[in-house]
Amino acid sequence: MYKLKGRRFWEVPCRGRMTWGWRKLLAIRSLIRPFLWSSIGNGAQTNIWSDMWCDHCPLSSFISPRRISNAGFHLQSTVAELVSHSGEWSWPIAWYDLFPVLIYIQVSMFNDRQDRLIWKDLDGNSRHFSSWEVWNNIRHRENLVPWVNMVWFKHYIPRHSFHMWLVIRNKLKTQDRLSVWEAGSATNLNLMCCPLCCYDRDSRNHLFFECSFALEVWNNIKAWTAMESVNGTWADIMSWMTQNSNMQMPENIISRLVLSAASYFVWQERNNRLFSKNQRTAMVIAREIIQTVRLRMLTFQFKWRPGLRRLLEKWQIPSGNMEIDPG
Template identity: 65%
Template sequence: MTWGWRKILALRDLLRPYMWKSIGNGNNTNVWSDTWCTACPIRAYVSPRTIANAGFNLQATVAELVDSNGHWRWPVAWFDLFPVLINIHAPVLHEAQDRLVWINSEGKAVHFSSWEVWNNIRHRENIVDWFNMVWFKQCIPRHSFNLWLVIRNKLKTQNRLTIWEAGSAMNLNLMCCPLCNHGKDSRDHLFFECFYSSEVWDSIKDMAGMGEVNGRWTDIMQWMTENSNMQQPANVTSRLVVSAASYFVWQERNARLFSRNQRTAMILVQDIINIVRMRLMTLKFKLGFLNRRFLEKWKIPARNLVIDPG
């Protein structure tokens, strides 16, 4: 079997609770193994030996276990041995075919889709207060993904390598920030306390409307958390700038570490401004004095304005 097929098969136990049989005539549903009611599968508590000793087949269908009066054919003694069976009522059979349905986490039958599957099986946590800072409809996906790693402190910086104890202690002690050659490139150092990255931040923060925010990551996070819920062009731009700056600083760090290619801070600043401007030029803004000033600041053509119908 291929790797991909093995991975799909490994999901069976995870998906099975959501995949139910909707009973019609009962001819295509295994009464013991399929999930067709809340107490299923019956095979979980009635063993194959018990089933066989009662004269039933392990491949028996629901239709074969329901008699002409609409009662179960299994022994009455089973109700004492397996009390859960008392709550399983024999389904009313009709001419329609049995069909496979998806039951969501709320117990409702819904239309099957890959989104529905993912939404039910994914790991869930409480929504974080920086959610709108990272994921918003105007974002640049690769920048947002990198920013998500930055916020969660999951980038493979040198200080994290020391935690993993990768390499010899001597080699780790010799590590320093590839951007400024001072200190280990921790998350807080790279964004934006390092001499190089602080020069980048000081050069772009006014363009983001964050002129009063210093280069400490905690202060940037606090400002963004307080302002990222608003949808004004300036607030959208601040998020684009922060995520782009984090992306390009990390890119520059890796380039210096692995290829020895170097860009000056001013070249990096211009790259950040250019890509944010390109993204802004694909958006539409409502007409207003502040928006006109904003467009002039970013050198965005006036044709990107749209009159507010309100």
């Protein structure tokens, strides 16, 4: 565990000149501290008041520094120092009436090993310390959304899935959102129109895929997916995602890849037209979507199933990619 001048990072006061990294570490110590526990060995390295070494710790949460001092102890006392030669706790008898919880704290069984720090997860289980384990325990959690497997799945293209996540969360800087933020003058807002079809302001629902240009792209690519019956409205697309996001059939995986790529390249074309003079036709974009997905599929190895050979021939995927399940 990191130390600064002989002290653990949660014991270091936030004052004086300090590097940016240490300031950030100290800022989150209240989040990290409940997960860092001392595994008692000889008890000489664990602070009995501030460290986490039993289920009722830290003791400093209910025993004040004044009471600790009045009892003749000091704030740096270790677990070993508070155990008498007879193997009992040395705190005053009166404390058992003031703090009944002390009755349930068993005297530690010491050995010759030094105390060591361990990481305990949200369920109280000891875990191997890693950055992933830390993040998984301290991150803010929301309810699981039904479309999670539609965006994040084994074969996803990272930039496409990240963009798809923004689309679903409606976080893209579309013109309808800019108008809500009251960006610019009212005159400029009134002049806004979709850069793809030059009709109405663009929005999430308009761009995916109610816009006449985006709808043309969608109509050119949906025959390559299992979504031929899905029209270009965002509500129908979300409905399909909710019903099919957990399926691992090759057609379903391909559909997710195509949909994510379509949203990515339509948004890219929208920005190109808005900020430069570069323009491509809907057919060119559709071909780029299919080619991008095909290149991703070339890394797959499919488990054989009826109809798979026909699917691979449609996408011009070598038969050598068969036999292993892509899920």
